[in-house]
Amino acid sequence: MSEPDRTSEPGRTAEPTRAGEPDPIGPDGPGRSLPPAVTPKGARKKRKKEPKAASTSGPATPAAAESLSERPMLRTGQPLPRPAHPVRVTTVTAEECEPADHRELLGLMRDWRKGRATKKLGEVISDAYVVVFGVLLVGAMAVNVVLQAQTTVSQCATVxxxxxxxxxxxxxxxxxxxxxxxxxxxxxxxxxxxxxxxxxxxxxxxxxxxxxxxxxxxxxxxxxxxxxxxxxxxxxxxxxxxxxxxxxxxxxxxxxxxxxxxxxxxxxxxxxxxxxxxxxxxxxxxxxxxxxxxxxxxxxxxxxxxxxxxxxxxxxxxxxxxxxxxxxxxxxxxxxxxxxxxxxxxxxxxxxxxxxxxALDLGLIHDIVVERRAREKGHVRAMRGSGEAVRALVLREVQRALRSPAAVPTVLLTAVVPYAADALGLATVVPFLGALAVFVSLIPLTGGLRVLTRNSGLARTLPFTNGQIRRATVVVPAVVALVWAIASAPAFVGFGESAGSRPVLEAVQVTLLTAFAGLMGAVRWTTAKPVNWGAPMASTPAGAIPPGMITAPIRGIDMVLLITAPILLNLPLVVSFVIAAIVAVVLLGGFSSEGLQATREQQQKELERQRAARRR
Amino acid sequence: MLKVSGLRRAYGPVTIVRDFDLEVRAGEAVALTGRNGSGKSTVLRCLVGADKADEGTVEVNGHPVLETSVQSRRDIATVIDDLDFFPDLSVVEHLDLLARAHGVPDADALVDEVLEEVQLVPQSGQLPGTLSSGQRRRLGLATAFVRPRDLLVMDEPEARLDVEGVAWLANRLRAEREQGLAIVFASHEPSLVDTVATRVVELGAPRQTEGARG
Known part of the structure; x- marks a missing residue:
C-alpha cells in the first residue's frame, strides 16, 4: 500500500478560529496532522507554578514520583497529567452512621422543595378555578349526553x-x-x-x-x-x-x-x-x-x-x-x-x-411501548430472508407479521364489530365503526412502515423510492384487511332482523371501502410526522400552539371519516371510491412536499448554472 | 465520484459551512477533522442528502444527490447517526434484508462474513434494543459492508468502538479504499485518519454573521 499523500484540501476556504481560542490545527500547519488530544507542555508548566505546600504531600515528591514511562498513558501516547492538588481521602465506617428512615428522607426532600414554587398563591387558585370550572362544565355536558342516551336506549325493547x-x-x-x-x-x-x-x-x-x-x-x-x-x-x-x-x-x-x-x-x-x-x-x-x-x-x-x-x-x-x-x-x-x-x-x-x-404524539407513545416489548423479548430465532429487491422487503414483512402471532388474529377478531353494530341496530354507522376497528387493529402490522418513515436513515440504506417502500410495507396489512372484508361481508348485507337490508353487490363494495378506509387510516396514522415545535405557533384562545398539534389526535380517523362519510350520507358509492383513490395516491405514492421542494430547488440550481455558462 | 461545489449551510445567524468545495475520486479517502461544532457532520449530512445545503451542489457519479433518489441510495453507503432499526428484527435479519434489497448475489454468505467481521455472531439473534451502544455501532458499520457501494460516507465511525474495533475498522476502510471505493469520513481518531485517509480536510469554527451578535 502506498503511503497516504496528506495535503490540505485546495478548494476549501478554512474558517478562521475565534480569538483567544487555541489553534486546533497545531504547529504543523493546516491539513498536515491532527492536533494532540492533550497539551502536556502546558500541564507541566502549570505544575511548576504549584506552591510548595501542594507538592509535599502529593505524588510529585522525588521519592514518590515514578518515571514518565511508568505513568499511565493516553491512547495518543502521552502521559496522563498529574493532579494539580494533593488528593485527600476521608473515610467513614458503617458503625459511625445511623441510617435515616423513609419518613425522614421524604420529609427532608419536602423541606428542600419548600419555597421553590414557580407560581404565586393567586396563580394557583386561579388555575385551580379554571380546572374545576372546566371539569364541571365538560362533566355536566357529558353526564347530560349519557343520561339522555340512556333514556332513549332504555326504551328500546328489541332482542x-x-x-x-x-x-x-x-x-x-x-x-x-x-x-x-x-x-x-x-x-x-x-x-x-x-x-x-x-x-x-x-x-x-x-x-x-x-x-x-x-x-x-x-x-x-x-x-x-x-x-x-x-x-x-x-x-x-x-x-x-x-x-x-x-x-x-x-x-x-x-x-x-x-x-x-x-x-x-x-x-x-x-x-x-x-x-x-x-x-x-x-x-x-x-x-x-x-x-x-x-x-x-x-x-x-x-x-x-x-x-x-x-x-x-x-x-x-x-x-x-x-x-x-x-x-x-x-x-x-x-x-x-x-x-x-x-x-x-x-x-x-x-x-x-x-x-x-x-405533545399529543400518539405515534411516539406506540414506538415507546413497542421498543420496550422488543427489549423485554430480547432475542428471537433469526430467520433467513428470501427474494430480492422489493420482494425481499415484502417477504421480510410477512416474517415480521408471523413473529407477532396476536397481530393478525386481533384484526380478524374485530370483524365481529360490524356484526355487533348491526345487531345493536346501528346499521347506518356500521361502515364507520368497522373502518375504525380495522384502523386501530392494523396499527401493530404497520410497524415496518413506521420505522422506515419516522426518519430517513434506514430508508436511505434501501435502493427503493419512498413510494416503493410504502407500498411494500403495506402489502401485509392490505392482505389482512382484505381477509377482514371477506369475514365481515355478511354483516354489511344485513342479518337477523335487518337481513337483506342492502343488495349483495352494494354490500360487497361497502365492505371493501370500509376495509380500505381502515387501512388508509392506519397508514396515515403511522406515517404522520410528529408535531413541529420549531414551526411558527398558531394563536388560539388556549394560548400559542403549533399548528399540527390540533390535528395530531385525529390523524387516521380523518381518513376513515373521509372515505366512509359519503356512505353514511347515502351518496353514490362512486364518491367514496374516488376519495379512496386520491387518498391512496397521496399516502402510498411516497408523496412528500419536502422531496418535491428539494427536487424543485435542484432544478432551479441546474437552470441557474446553465444560464451562467451561457453568459460566459 | 463525488463533487461538491460552493456548499453553504447556516443555522440562523451561525454559518456552519461556507464555500466548501470537495472532489473525491475512486480510491481516495478524505478525512474531515476539526473541533466539535466545526461542521463535519453537517457537511456529511449534506453529502448524503440528509440535510439540505443553503447553497451549492453535491453530485455523485454525475447525478445530483437527493435523499429520495434511488440512484443516490444505491451509490452511497452511509453510516451517520440517524440510522434506525426495526425493533423486532434481529441483527442478522437487518443485514440479510439489506443485502437482499440490494440484490446481492449469495447474500447469506456475505452477511455471515460481515457478521463475523464485526464480531456480532453471538448477537445475531438479538433484537437491536438489547445491544450495547458499541454493538449497535458495529451493526451500523456492517450495514455499509453488506451492500454494493461507490461512495462511503461515515460520521465518526470509530465512536463507541473499543481499541480493537478501531484497529479493525481502520484496516477494513483502508482495504476498501485500495479496492477503489471513495470514502469521506469525519473522525477524531488519529490512528484511523492516519491509516485510511489520503487527504485530510480541517474544518474551522462556525462563524456568526455580521450584525447578528446580540
Whole structure:
C-alpha cells in the first residue's frame, strides 16, 4: 500500500478560529496532522507554578514520583497529567452512621422543595378555578349526553337491545380486567421514577414503606377507571336503577383486583401469569360480545330476570374483593423484593409516555411501548430472508407479521364489530365503526412502515423510492384487511332482523371501502410526522400552539371519516371510491412536499448554472 | 465520484459551512477533522442528502444527490447517526434484508462474513434494543459492508468502538479504499485518519454573521 499523500484540501476556504481560542490545527500547519488530544507542555508548566505546600504531600515528591514511562498513558501516547492538588481521602465506617428512615428522607426532600414554587398563591387558585370550572362544565355536558342516551336506549325493547343490556356489562368487566392487567404489566404496576430509583431506592431504607403508597395509588386508579368505564357502558346500553350501580362497582373492583394480582406477581419477579390472565380476560370479553351478536341475530335465546342480573354483579364484586384483599396483602408484604430495575423501568416508561402524551404524539407513545416489548423479548430465532429487491422487503414483512402471532388474529377478531353494530341496530354507522376497528387493529402490522418513515436513515440504506417502500410495507396489512372484508361481508348485507337490508353487490363494495378506509387510516396514522415545535405557533384562545398539534389526535380517523362519510350520507358509492383513490395516491405514492421542494430547488440550481455558462 | 461545489449551510445567524468545495475520486479517502461544532457532520449530512445545503451542489457519479433518489441510495453507503432499526428484527435479519434489497448475489454468505467481521455472531439473534451502544455501532458499520457501494460516507465511525474495533475498522476502510471505493469520513481518531485517509480536510469554527451578535 502506498503511503497516504496528506495535503490540505485546495478548494476549501478554512474558517478562521475565534480569538483567544487555541489553534486546533497545531504547529504543523493546516491539513498536515491532527492536533494532540492533550497539551502536556502546558500541564507541566502549570505544575511548576504549584506552591510548595501542594507538592509535599502529593505524588510529585522525588521519592514518590515514578518515571514518565511508568505513568499511565493516553491512547495518543502521552502521559496522563498529574493532579494539580494533593488528593485527600476521608473515610467513614458503617458503625459511625445511623441510617435515616423513609419518613425522614421524604420529609427532608419536602423541606428542600419548600419555597421553590414557580407560581404565586393567586396563580394557583386561579388555575385551580379554571380546572374545576372546566371539569364541571365538560362533566355536566357529558353526564347530560349519557343520561339522555340512556333514556332513549332504555326504551328500546328489541332482542338486540335486551341482549346488549344483558351481556354488555359482562363483556365490559372482562375487557376492563384484561386492559387493566395489560397496563399493570406494562408499567409495573408498582413503579418509581429513575431519580427515585437512583437516590431513594439505593438508600439503606426499607423499600416497602416507600412503595406502599405507590401500590395503593395503582389500585385506586384501577378502581376509579374501571368504575368509570363500567358506569358509561351500563348507562349507554340502556340499563337502569340498581343494576347500574351493581355493575359499576363490580367493574371497578374487578379492575382493582386484577391490578393487585399483577402486583403480587410483580413482587415475585414474574410477569407471565399477568400476561396470560390478560389474554384470558380479553378472550372472555370477546366471547361475550359474540354471544351478544348471536342473541341479536336470533341464533340463540337467553333471558335472565333483573334480580338475577344484580346478584351476578354482586357475586362478581364479592369475588373481586376477595382477590383484591388477598393479592394486596401478599403484594404489600413482598414489596421489599421488587428489584430496582423493574421499578424504574415502569417509571421511565411513564416519563417517556407522558412527554409524548403532552405533545399529543400518539405515534411516539406506540414506538415507546413497542421498543420496550422488543427489549423485554430480547432475542428471537433469526430467520433467513428470501427474494430480492422489493420482494425481499415484502417477504421480510410477512416474517415480521408471523413473529407477532396476536397481530393478525386481533384484526380478524374485530370483524365481529360490524356484526355487533348491526345487531345493536346501528346499521347506518356500521361502515364507520368497522373502518375504525380495522384502523386501530392494523396499527401493530404497520410497524415496518413506521420505522422506515419516522426518519430517513434506514430508508436511505434501501435502493427503493419512498413510494416503493410504502407500498411494500403495506402489502401485509392490505392482505389482512382484505381477509377482514371477506369475514365481515355478511354483516354489511344485513342479518337477523335487518337481513337483506342492502343488495349483495352494494354490500360487497361497502365492505371493501370500509376495509380500505381502515387501512388508509392506519397508514396515515403511522406515517404522520410528529408535531413541529420549531414551526411558527398558531394563536388560539388556549394560548400559542403549533399548528399540527390540533390535528395530531385525529390523524387516521380523518381518513376513515373521509372515505366512509359519503356512505353514511347515502351518496353514490362512486364518491367514496374516488376519495379512496386520491387518498391512496397521496399516502402510498411516497408523496412528500419536502422531496418535491428539494427536487424543485435542484432544478432551479441546474437552470441557474446553465444560464451562467451561457453568459460566459 | 463525488463533487461538491460552493456548499453553504447556516443555522440562523451561525454559518456552519461556507464555500466548501470537495472532489473525491475512486480510491481516495478524505478525512474531515476539526473541533466539535466545526461542521463535519453537517457537511456529511449534506453529502448524503440528509440535510439540505443553503447553497451549492453535491453530485455523485454525475447525478445530483437527493435523499429520495434511488440512484443516490444505491451509490452511497452511509453510516451517520440517524440510522434506525426495526425493533423486532434481529441483527442478522437487518443485514440479510439489506443485502437482499440490494440484490446481492449469495447474500447469506456475505452477511455471515460481515457478521463475523464485526464480531456480532453471538448477537445475531438479538433484537437491536438489547445491544450495547458499541454493538449497535458495529451493526451500523456492517450495514455499509453488506451492500454494493461507490461512495462511503461515515460520521465518526470509530465512536463507541473499543481499541480493537478501531484497529479493525481502520484496516477494513483502508482495504476498501485500495479496492477503489471513495470514502469521506469525519473522525477524531488519529490512528484511523492516519491509516485510511489520503487527504485530510480541517474544518474551522462556525462563524456568526455580521450584525447578528446580540
Amino acid at each position: 338486540a337491545c335486551t341482549s346488549a343490556r344483558l351481556f354488555l356489562p359482562w363483556a365490559t368487566v372482562a375487557l376492563v380486567a384484561g386492559l387493566a392487567l395489560s397496563m399493570a404489566r406494562l408499567f409495573g404496576p408498582v413503579l418509581a421514577s429513575a431519580a427515585e430509583g437512583t437516590w431513594l431506592m439505593s438508600a439503606p431504607v426499607g423499600r416497602a414503606r416507600l412503595l406502599r403508597p405507590r401500590l395503593v395509588s395503582a389500585l385506586l386508579i384501577a378502581l376509579l377507571g374501571g368504575a368509570l368505564v363500567g358506569i358509561l357502558v351500563t348507562l349507554l346500553s340502556g340499563t337502569a336503577g340498581r343494576e347500574v350501580a351493581a355493575w359499576t362497582i363490580a367493574t371497578g373492583l374487578s379492575a382493582a383486583a386484577v391490578v393487585a394480582w399483577a402486583a403480587a406477581w410483580q413482587t415475585a419477579g414474574r410477569s407471565g401469569p399477568a400476561r396470560w390472565s390478560a389474554r384470558l380476560f380479553a378472550l372472555l370479553g370477546l366471547a361475550v360480545l359474540v354471544l351478544v351478536v348471536a342473541l341479536a341475530a336470533g341464533w340463540t335465546t337467553f333471558t335472565l330476570p333483573g334480580v338475577a342480573r344484580i346478584e351476578i354483579a354482586a357475586a362478581v364484586a364479592a369475588g373481586a374483593v376477595l382477590l383484591l384483599v388477598v393479592c394486596a396483602v401478599v403484594a404489600g408484604r413482598r414489596l421489599d423484593r421488587i428489584e430496582r430495575l423493574r421499578l424504574t423501568s415502569g417509571g421511565s416508561l411513564v416519563s417517556g409516555l407522558s412527554g409524548a402524551f403532552y
